[in-house]
Amino acid sequence: MPVKGIAKTALSRNGVSSYVLPCHRVVLQYCNWGGSSQGIRDLLKSGQLDTIARQRESVVFEIARRSGHPKLSFKFAHDKSKEVNIANLDKSEIVRKLQDNIQSSGSELFKWNHKVMSSNESVRGIWSPLHVSNENRFKI
Amino acid sequence: MLQAMKEIRAIGSVCQRITPASFYHVSRPDASLKTTYDSIKDYGSYKNNIFTHRLPESTAEQSPLLVALHSRLSLPKSYSLSTLSQALNLIKFEGLANNFGLNTLGKTLLSYYVSENLLIRYPRLPMPVHNLAIDAYMGVNTLYDIGKSWGIEVDTTTKLEKHLSQEPEFMRYGKLRFLDESAKKSESKEPGVFELTQEELSSVKNDNTYLSREAEAYASAVRSIIGGLYTHEGEEATKSFIHSHILSRKLPLDQMFQFSKPTRELVRLAEKLQFSEPVEIRLIAETGRLSSHAMYVAGAFCGTDKLGEGIGSSLQEAKTRAVVNALMSYYLYSPVSQDGSPVKLPSDNDYKFEGIVGGGDVAI
Numbered sequence: 001m002p003v004k005g006i007a008k009t010a011l012s013r014n015g016v017s018s019y020v021l022p023c024h025r026v027v028l029q030y031c032n033w034g035g036s037s038q039g040i041r042d043l044l045k046s047g048q049l050d051t052i053a054r055q056r057e058s059v060v061f062e063i064a065r066r067s068g069h070p071k072l073s074f075k076f077a078h079d080k081s082k083e084v085n086i087a088n089l090d091k092s093e094i095v096r097k098l099q100d101n102i103q104s105s106g107s108e109l110f111k112w113n114h115k116v117m118s119s120n121e122s123v124r125g126i127w128s129p130l131h132v133s134n135e136n137r138f139k140i
Numbered sequence: 141m142l143q144a145m146k147e148i149r150a151i152g153s154v155c156q157r158i159t160p161a162s163f164y165h166v167s168r169p170d171a172s173l174k175t176t177y178d179s180i181k182d183y184g185s186y187k188n189n190i191f192t193h194r195l196p197e198s199t200a201e202q203s204p205l206l207v208a209l210h211s212r213l214s215l216p217k218s219y220s221l222s223t224l225s226q227a228l229n230l231i232k233f234e235g236l237a238n239n240f241g242l243n244t245l246g247k248t249l250l251s252y253y254v255s256e257n258l259l260i261r262y263p264r265l266p267m268p269v270h271n272l273a274i275d276a277y278m279g280v281n282t283l284y285d286i287g288k289s290w291g292i293e294v295d296t297t298t299k300l301e302k303h304l305s306q307e308p309e310f311m312r313y314g315k316l317r318f319l320d321e322s323a324k325k326s327e328s329k330e331p332g333v334f335e336l337t338q339e340e341l342s343s344v345k346n347d348n349t350y351l352s353r354e355a356e357a358y359a360s361a362v363r364s365i366i367g368g369l370y371t372h373e374g375e376e377a378t379k380s381f382i383h384s385h386i387l388s389r390k391l392p393l394d395q396m397f398q399f400s401k402p403t404r405e406l407v408r409l410a411e412k413l414q415f416s417e418p419v420e421i422r423l424i425a426e427t428g429r430l431s432s433h434a435m436y437v438a439g440a441f442c443g444t445d446k447l448g449e450g451i452g453s454s455l456q457e458a459k460t461r462a463v464v465n466a467l468m469s470y471y472l473y474s475p476v477s478q479d480g481s482p483v484k485l486p487s488d489n490d491y492k493f494e495g496i497v498g499g500g501d502v503a504i
Contacts, residue, residue, distance in 0.1 A: 002405050002504050003471075004398040005272035009282045010389035012289060018384035020212055024291030058212035060204045077289040119390055130425040130437045130451070 011119055023102045025060045025075035029068075036087035037070040043091045052098065059102060072097060076106025172232065192237045195222045195313060205293065205314025213290060213365070219372045227364035228292065230318040230357055239364035246367030250278045253382045253487070260485050262393070263498040264471050269396050276391055280351055280359040286385065287358030292316050294354065298324045318357035379487060393472060401504055402463045408502045409470065410442060417443035421459045424449065440466040 014020060028049075030040040043049060044063065053061045069087040072094075076082070084101060086094050129138070178185040200206055200221035210224055229238045254277045258270060265273065276282060295315035297305075302312070323337070336344070337353060344350040370378040399405060403421075410419045424437040438458035440447040448469055450461025475495035477483050483494040 002400075002408075002502055003266045003268065003467075004400070005266075005268040006396050006398050007272050008276050008392050008396055009279070009285065010276045010386075010391045012285060013388060013390055014289065017388040020290055022289070022291075024208065024212065025293075058208050060208045075291070077291055078285075079288070128437075128451070130427070130435065 013119070020077070021058050021102075022077040022080075022105045023059055023074055024077065025062065026098065026102065027062045027064055027073040027075075028070075028098075029064045029066050029073065030070040031067050032065055034067070034069070039088070039090045039094050040070045040086060043094055046091065048091070048095065052095070056102060072101065074101050074104070074106065076104075078106075080106035082106060190232075191235055193235060194237050195225050197222050199310055200225050200313060202308075203310040203314040205311065209290065209292065209314065215369065216373055216377065219369060223368040223372065224365065225313045227368050228314070228316045228361050230316075230360060231320065239360060239367075242364035242367035242371070243360045244367070245370060246363030246365070247278075249366060249370055249378055250363060250382060250386065253379060254278050254386065256485050256487060257387055260483060260495055261474050262472065263475065263496050264473050265393075265498070266471060266501045269393070269471070272396055273391060273393060276396070277386055277389065280355050282389075283359035283362045284355040287316075287362045290362070292358065292361060294357075295319065296324055316357055316361050318353065375487075394468060397464075397468060397471070399464060399467065402460060402467055404504050405502060406440060406447075406463050406467055408504055409467070412499065412502055415442045419447070421462060423455070423458075438462040 014022070028040065028044075030044065031037040032041075049061070053059075069085060072084045072086055074082045074084070082101060082104070084097050086097060089097070172190065174189040176187055176189055177183075197220055203221070203225070206221045206224050210219065210221060215224070223242075226237050227239050227242050229236055232238055232240075251274070254274055258265065258273055258277075262270075262273075293315045295312050295317045296319065297307070298321055302309075334352070336350065340350055340353060366378060366381060369381055407419055420441050422439055422441055424439045426436045427434055433453065435451060435453060436455055436458040437449065437451050438455070438461070439449045440462045448462050448464070448466025450458050450463070450465050452458030452461050475483050477494050484491045
């Protein structure tokens, strides 16, 4: 057997020649009675949510009435989800939270201590001291 | 002798009675489709009597999941939501048309465009790696991943649960439907623990991996969506969809080779390609044998031509890396056209063959 293969799956590169929004569902949960839901009740009454939903046609908007503090739950691709507490926030702040999180990838935030993050190899390669021409080498 | 012949004949007749030979090799129509025909040889008269109907477009329009999925994939206007809903339906016996045909269509289109791309772009790929590369682009696991990233949801609630939560009926038309009522109830409640069905158990391989029914269902839905695009928009749109969603993924081809005897393979390859001079491994540079961490650079040469180069911390390692590098640079060759762009594919307009045809694998 000359050469065998190793099974791999092709890596996803969302945004290379096609882009699919990772966020696919938003649940807006509010309470009809509690004071902390005042902002979201204002938002629902104002009809501003209709405009947002029309702009974001690729996201399913769901409104749920439940007791307790209001929250926004976002569902992302690959079963990732995020919950945002919007208790005591006013209308404009809730809209900002909504727009911010719809654009998010749903991944956990993390610190990256390197200059480049890429799934591709460096085009130039790594500098090697062993390939420097003879006269320029370090002499002991 | 005569006695033995009689026995054989007797055994033969028994066998014939139990399992007629025709049972083995003749494909029979699926009995659940209730196929009827005037005469078995008159294929035009074959007709399935199972009752199915397509979801009315007005019902499909009311499903927010379908509208959102349509928009998320930026499908053209002509792609009807009822087709999208059909692509997500794998259940045969509910009266609604399922995705069997769309799936077959999508699979055929996918395998054409993926293999065309690989054969033209990587003409020298060895057969085992080529097959795995096709799997890497359009295998069940990859399509499952794509289906998940498109945000397709599975219909996991039973009819009773739907009734109790007052969920509108058309919500389920936008979900992936492959579980029957009994399977939905037996959902395991423990996170990370899965109860395998009988068919999943039979697909468990030696390395303890198996294809879950969910993965197969997602893959089938993705293929069917592609098949649906072909039925509504035709070949050009399907091709560009496959190129932008499937072939735009990064294929780690350099990690997909496993050489057992690389040096011998390189020598055989050189023989096959009729190189004028023998293949030699030469030392190019080293840090010195007595340095604390010795490094060596070896090169695989054919006369004055360097075929490959490798760095290693022992002579043997450097040599093997050099040989593997030479083999990979041969196998992963990708032709470019005269203006430097990738060569045209057979399905492109005014295609003229530019690349090369691979010479086949070498034997060791």
